[in-house]
Amino acid sequence: MKIRNKLTLLFTLLVATILLIFSLSIHYFYTLYRRIEFYNRLEEKAYTTVRLLKENGINAGVLHTIDQNEITSLYEEEVTIYNEKNQAIYDSGNTPFPVTAEFLQQVRDGKTIQLHSGQKEVLAVRYLHDKDNLVIVISAVDKYGFDKVDILTNLLTIGGLASVVLVAVAGWFFSGNVMKPVTTIVRQVKEITASNLSARLETSNNQDELNQLARTFNEMLARLEESFAAQKIFVSHASHELRTPLAILTSQLEVELMQQNLPDLYRAKFESILGEIHMMNTLSNGLLELARASADANSISFSRVRIDEILWQARKELLKKNPDCQIVIDFEEQPNEEDDLIVYGNEALLKRALMNLMENGCKYSASKPVHIWLLFKPENIIIRFKDQGEGISSEDLPHIFEPFYRSHRTRHIAGHGIGLPLALKVIQMHKGSLQIESDEHQGTIATVTLPVVAA
Template structure:
């Protein structure tokens, strides 16, 4: 059984259960036929007993036939098909008279069987069905016995033939059913073969193959669908890993090269404490940029998995905006930029606070970064029924029209951003776009060069 195929194991289990069922059916059929045959035989034997009992008379304690000659003519002289044998005995079992077809043989009076009981016996080495009944006189004294027997040979031939047919056909039927079951099971488990073939095709570089779904929506359909869903998740994980590797290899080179170059310059010759301090602080800022880059890359590559960890609650919109503004304004270079939050205190939104704060941080960070020195940022809100539109407006460098259509692309930086003193990676708005999709937020940008930018977030009010 160790190397027995799955198809053969199912077919064998099917055949085993079928064998038991067919065996029971054949057994019941044979017993039914046998009981029916013997039941009809006993009925015939009872008729013979009744008929011969009417032909008897008891005189002075002796059994005799009412019309001996007529009775003898009626009985058979030779053995025929299912012949009837009749014999009369006295109370001691000694023969008085018998049918001519018994010739020199006698029916035996049995002490093992009760009167009126039908039982099997033998006559001339042939099977017979026999019954014995007592004959009494007028005083109800036992005068003798009437023994009647009928040949079983014809009926037993039929029963034996039926038994042989059952024993021969039984294994043949099981063998035929086994091969039929293999064909049926083979078709039924065809999706399993598809699973095996598809699994053999799947590699790290080929994750697009999927298992064809069976037509019947049964357990194999559910299994195939579950495996396909698993493959989708595996593909997403590996794609995110490839994406992260691609992003990391693309973006880590520049900061690492700057750090390496700065450190090499530091060790070429002795320098003053002020120069060392300046270079170390520069390296620390680059390390902070690397740390920020890693955080942004992780957000970008894992945003799909965020769907399962979202926690929606009611939050005060003004409070979330204030927290983001204060967090960014804490940086020294942005302390001179003036901000106004015009959002009413009463407005609440139903969202995930962490994801929404991340979106706001990136939008406000860009607004601060590209605002003019001592510039201004306005945060306002418009209400349209259950819909809220959050507006973040700055009056800084703005974005050229040719750059607007690419502004949400990964690592894309507008020309003005590249030439400015502010260093970035081109990931902020890409993160905003992807995280906004998670929260079902529509984001749009309007901008003019040297006039400023307006970022619009379309939100939904709290349900409460």
């Protein structure tokens, strides 16, 4: 999950939790207040009724009429007054709440009882008047109070949900604003490659963590640039410096081998040394080309080149170097336009990359032909190389693009392990891709994809 989404989610959950606790607290305390307030009303009504009956001398019939017509009467109100013999001396006319003698005795002993019976709330209190110890039992439904609770519940629910939605939207924009510097850093980092290590992240005078991160990253880039530059200079200079003594040794050995009276023992030794020198020369050239392919692409000249011509030239040079190779090139389909054959790149580097792939196929095909197919797509040219060798094991396949990596199964075959890494770097420099598919004893397929100029 992206950090922006995570921040939005956490922020929304946090605020939603606070809103939920706040809403539940309001609902709980309002419900508690409603209950207390209603029982106070019941108590007030109970004492008012008994005072009218006992202190003001109003008889039960008149009091009943007053109760029926009073605008302050409670919903489904029922008032019953009991004397010391547990006889009802007054009943407001509705069905009285059923009580027991034990219940009434508890109230006479001074206990105020509050209880629920369905939607009705019941209150039982005692009233002392002269020698009378009366018990008043009053019950009613707090219809208006419950309606208010329902309205409050709906308001809190709708308001809470609407608030959560607003918080989620606000959190999305807030997290986007917070993560904007991170997004900028990610975009800038993606633009930095091995060919433009001189690029740096934008920083400001702020001392926040993100600016510290950007400055630390710039310091790391500076160290990497210095390291890469030293590596390229070393490889380039070393390869150049090796060429001169290797060329001198080669020429001297070739002159010695031209002598007719050279003993066979020395001739065999000189030929062996000459072979090793040729391998060192090949390695030196490969290192130089690898350093060149790793250099800044802006320093290498690019132009419009025909990929089919480069392919045939690479085949011709490889056969001149190794006449035993069998290279079969097949055009599966003819391009619709000439531009479908043209790519934008460096001819020498492309030729070297394609020749390396051909040479690898020849090395590991055990004198069997290497087939090359050229395919044309609307935006790409696809070149597929297929050999008939023993294939690459699953253990070796992840390492084939590592420079100087050689499998223990192929150490008897001449090579230095820089052909595929060089080919990969050249093709990536041309914004293409190189994929290797292989199964043991089934051969290897190398697929090169290059964008055409028209695309």
